[in-house]
Amino acid sequence: MELYARIVELPLVTPFTIARGTQTVARNVVVEVRHEGVTGVGAAAPSAFYGESAEHVMATVACLAECLGDDPFAIEQVFDRMNRSIRFNAAAKAAIDMAMWDLAGKLCALPVHRMLGLSGLPLPRTSFTIGIDRPEAMADRAAEAARRFSVLKVKLGSADDLEIVKAVRRSANATIRVDANAAWTPKEAVALADQIAPLGVELLEQPVPPWDLDGLRFVRERAQMPVVADESAVTWEDVPRLVGAVDGINIKLMKCGGITGALRMIRAARACGLKIMLGCMVETSISITAAAQIAGLVDWADLDGNLLLSHDPWKGVSVRDGGELVLPDAPGLGISPSE
Numbered sequence: 488m489e490l491y492a493r494i495v496e497l498p499l500v501t502p503f504t505i506a507r508g509t510q511t512v513a514r515n516v517v518v519e520v521r522h523e524g525v526t527g528v529g530a531a532a533p534s535a536f537y538g539e540s541a542e543h544v545m546a547t548v549a550c551l552a553e554c555l556g557d558d559p560f561a562i563e564q565v566f567d568r569m570n571r572s573i574r575f576n577a578a579a580k581a582a583i584d585m586a587m588w589d590l591a592g593k594l595c596a597l598p599v600h601r602m603l604g605l606s607g608l609p610l611p612r613t614s615f616t617i618g619i620d621r622p623e624a625m626a627d628r629a630a631e632a633a634r635r636f637s638v639l640k641v642k643l644g645s646a647d648d649l650e651i652v653k654a655v656r657r658s659a660n661a662t663i664r665v666d667a668n669a670a671w672t673p674k675e676a677v678a679l680a681d682q683i684a685p686l687g688v689e690l691l692e693q694p695v696p697p698w699d700l701d702g703l704r705f706v707r708e709r710a711q712m713p714v715v716a717d718e719s720a721v722t723w724e725d726v727p728r729l730v731g732a733v734d735g736i737n738i739k740l741m742k743c744g745g746i747t748g749a750l751r752m753i754r755a756a757r758a759c760g761l762k763i764m765l766g767c768m769v770e771t772s773i774s775i776t777a778a779a780q781i782a783g784l785v786d787w788a789d790l791d792g793n794l795l796l797s798h799d800p801w802k803g804v805s806v807r808d809g810g811e812l813v814l815p816d817a818p819g820l821g822i823s824p825s826e
């Protein structure tokens with residue numbers, strides 16, 4: 488099999504702010520795996536927080552080419568070879584892994600979710616994310632988003648967190664989830680959770696720093712809503728130590744190395760009795776559609792990263808009113824150019 492990669496620059500509709508910074512452009516890396524005239528496509532959405540950039544992905548993908556071999560169905564073996572060859576760099580591995588799944592599906596003439604035996608499973612509705620801004624601006628964006636989405640994920644970790652949740656609650660008739668992206672101390676998290684619980688917040692994502700598992704446990708024991716780990720739950724190896732500290736984990740292909748890594752993480756989480764969210768970075772429809780293939784296995788979906796782009800060069804999974812995810816029927820991931 489042969490491997491090709493290129494960087495794509497993807498401007499956002501509006502600047503996207505979370506607790507640790509603002510993003511105006513997403514730089515993804517599109518990867519192609521070719522085998523006997525058939526091409527599988529995947530994409531990496533590297534995050535500086537996890538130590539990756541588009542340039543790192545390009546260099547890593549070149550190094551990982553030797554892991555491919557000649558069998559397009561040896562996906563588990565390729566995944567293990569990649570992880571033995573290079574530690575971390577999960578977005579680069581995710582791009583190759585999803586390209587392998589796309590290729591295998593095309594060779595079988597089956598959509599990936601059907602190859603995996605997931606036909607017929609209902610998919611959770613995706614939330615739409617409201618980035619940090621002034622409370623009134625977030626409330627306006629929430630009101631607009633609530634016309635299309637029944638679930639909103641509100642980013643917190645600013646000076647106005649309580650005001651933000653109140654303003655969004657007033658303006659939007661939708662389920663609200665909040666994500667602090669590790670911005671609070673455990674005591675701050677409990678205090679805010681007490682204040683926002685009566686406003687009907689469904690869950691609280693990553694209130695405290697990733698390493699602070701005792702802090703997560705402290706919050707979980709006191710907050711009147713489920714606590715979900717995101718930055719604390721990177722790969723399947725993180726799952727067992729989160730038992731008791733959180734109610735659920737947020738799995739992202741870019742953290743755990745693609746569909747194969749996510750399936751391992753899902754099995755680990757279920758064995759540990761944890762709920763599962765399937766999330767994303769700011770990414771194209773290539774990798775959002777890859778994640779959507781396994782969305783039937785999870786409780787909550789947050790697959791809106793492609794909707795934050797001013798132009799997505801690809802199309803795949805689509806969103807119906809309310810946030811319903813509709814998978815494409817085409818073989819593999821089912822993605823095609825959007826223009």
Ligand code: MG
Nearest residue numbers: 666692693717
């Ligand atoms: Mg998060």
